[in-house]
Amino acid sequence: MPAPSPEVAAARAKLAAKFDAVRTGGKGTARRTKLTKHASTGADDKQLQAQLKRLGVNSIPGIEEVNMFQEDGTVLHFSAPKVQASVAANTYVITGHGENKRLEELLPGIINQLGPDNLANLKRIAEGFSAAQAAAAGGGADGADEDIPDIGENFEEVSKQ
Numbered sequence: 001m002p003a004p005s006p007e008v009a010a011a012r013a014k015l016a017a018k019f020d021a022v023r024t025g026g027k028g029t030a031r032r033t034k035l036t037k038h039a040s041t042g043a044d045d046k047q048l049q050a051q052l053k054r055l056g057v058n059s060i061p062g063i064e065e066v067n068m069f070q071e072d073g074t075v076l077h078f079s080a081p082k083v084q085a086s087v088a089a090n091t092y093v094i095t096g097h098g099e100n101k102r103l104e105e106l107l108p109g110i111i112n113q114l115g116p117d118n119l120a121n122l123k124r125i126a127e128g129f130s131a132a133q134a135a136a137a138g139g140g141a142d143g144a145d146e147d148i149p150d151i152g153e154n155f156e157e158v159s160k161q
Contacts, residue, residue, distance in 0.1 A: 077098065082094075
């Protein structure tokens with residue numbers, strides 16, 4: 001068998017050096033295996049449910065959505081959540097899929113949920129909407145004029161040409 005080229009020999013030496021570092025004993029021993037820890041969320045869920053049971057939370061049926069308003073104008077929106085409450089401990093537990101949405105996305109349906117602290121956000125949205133409408137109205141008039149060709153002052157002269 002012919003001797004390998006110097007490039008192949010260098011690549012083999014580099015590869016062998018890389019794998020020598022992962023041996024736990026000397027030459028001929030098995031390589032170290034990576035230990036992986038399996039995180040079980042089932043145990044965490046059981047512990048959480050046990051603590052909630054200790055607090056005495058009761059499930060509240062019939063809640064269609066939960067909206068949590070944040071200071072930056074976004075809303076944490078839960079649709080069809082499971083809500084549990086303990087009035088004595090002043091604790092409310094909301095479980096379900098939560099989505100971060102902007103206030104504008106939920107606006108028509110949540111006006112009755114807005115408080116005085118969200119009034120500034122509502123004003124900002126209204127100003128942005130009115131500015132957008134004014135820009136569309138101003139730009140629309142100019143755009144309509146651009147569509148009509150300029151034919152001159154006398155229609156009859158232009159038609160004879």
